Amino acid sequence: MTVAVKAAALDKRMTAAEIVGQLQDGMTIGIGGWGPRRKPMALVREIMRSDLKDLTIVSYGGADVGMLCAAGKVKKLVFAFVSLDAIPLEPWFRKAREAGQIEVLELDEGMFQWGLKAAAFRMPFLPTRVGLGTDLAELGGLKTVQSPYDDGEVLIAMPALKLDAALIHVNRSDWRGNVQALGPDTYYDEWFAKAADRTYVSCEELVDRMEDHYPEDVKANVFERCFVTGVVEIPFGSHPSSMPPAYGWDMKAFKAYADAAREEGGWAAAAPVSWVRTKRPILKVSVERRRSRLSRCRYSDEQCDPCRAVHLRLLRSIPHGRGTDCDRHRPGSARRRGSCQADSLAGPDDDRRRGLSGGAAGAARAAWRLQAQVRRLPALLALL
Known part of the structure; x- marks a missing residue:
């Protein structure tokens, strides 16, 4: 077998439509993330656009559960909670359960995790x-x-909570299915992946070979590539839930979503249906709002494109607050004509030059990598 043939056999890239096309009516599907965090919402919306029905959904639920219940896709729900945190009880799930539209198996969080582990260990x-x-x-x-x-x-x-398929959203993946899930709360995704017969991953960034791009984050590889069946790159694919450290949850979108559950006419007349039938208008508004708010350096009224690009990616991630300024506008800076500070954080040599070490150096390199990633932003905005 030639190298090219071996590489083709390992290539797990798919489209969202191809992933959902491999699912069938009546399947038991696990959805990773929990509450309003790290949900594979782009894949959930793809299911809503499909003809799938009578699904058993296994989830530490958030808007994924509510939207699928409202769209009539769910026959049975296995859950430990269904919440949007600041909105304690997911409104569309509540409507479906109060109306007796779905079967439920409610579990304690520990019982839920133990069920996933039993399936992962192939134990009854x-x-x-x-x-x-x-x-x-x-x-x-x-x-x-x-x-x-x-x-x-x-x-x-x-x-055991045996899954026919699992849907998971991560920060990075390569075409072979090596993933990296960052952030402080990747508690359960490993067990969803291992409990499923097939695991499909959406990611914020798809790279060639993970070991060549982010070798320092190898500990973020929370499950092995042998468990991954397919992978698709979908930037902002977790919106409106959060994807730390790339972006936080969109509480304005969640509030509009919850308010719609109180309106007459049910799901067909509700605002969230536009998340399915259009090109994610809420995401577009969110991006434009962030661009407007962060497009100016705090030391000047002039537009600072390098700052805007980096800040857009760092919003709700690295805790920059109002203190992240470009070297052009930082008082006393020797690089007043230079680009944004993240552009100069190119690696260990620059870390030593700037007196950075340990966590500070890691944060600096992360900022530099994020600045490189935003070069793809115009292409993303063109799709919205």
Whole structure:
């Protein structure tokens, strides 16, 4: 087998439509992320555009669950919570459950994770104390087992949550399926990937070979590429949920989404339906608002394109606040005619020159990489 043939066999790039085209009615689908964080919303919207129905959704739910319930795609929901955090109970999920439109299996968060682990280990169940003394076991039809050892302890036998497919959104991937999930809360995606027969990944950035681009972030490879079936690059693919450190959640969009649930006429007349039928107008408004707010350096009224580009990518990520300024406008700077400060943070030599080390050096290099990534921004905006 030639090198070219081997490379082609390892190439897992797909389109969002091709990914959803491999799903079937009645499947059990796990959706990664949790609440309003790191949800593969672009793939969720692709499911909404499809003819799929009677799905069993397994999720630490957020807007993904609410939108699929409202669109009539869900037959059964297995969940530990369905929340938008600042909006405690996801409004469209609430409407569907109160109306008795879906079957549910409600679990404690620990039970939920144990079910995913049992499926990942290819075990029929895992014993746990979580859920003892609650109604969750009885309502969910869960059984108990007794320890065969001297202690004789009675434990809940948490059944495996087997998934036909999992959908996960990450910060980076290469075409072979090597992923990097950044941020402080990548708690469960590993188990979704390992519990599924097939795992489909959307990413903010698709690179050639991960080891050539981001070798210093190897610890962010939360699951191995052997678990990945397909990968697609979708910048802002988690919107309106957050994707740290690239961007935070869009609470204005969430509030509009929640308000629509109180309007007469149901889902067909609600504002969020435009997320499906148009080219993500809410995202476009969000990007334009960020561009307007961050397009000026705080030391000058003139437009500073390098600052605008970098700040747009750093919004709600690196805690720059109002103190991130370009060298052109920083008082006492020797580079008053230079470009944005992130442009000069090119690597370890520059770190030493600027007196940076440890975490500061890492943040500086991250800012430099982000500035390189925004070169793709005009192409992204052209799609909106």
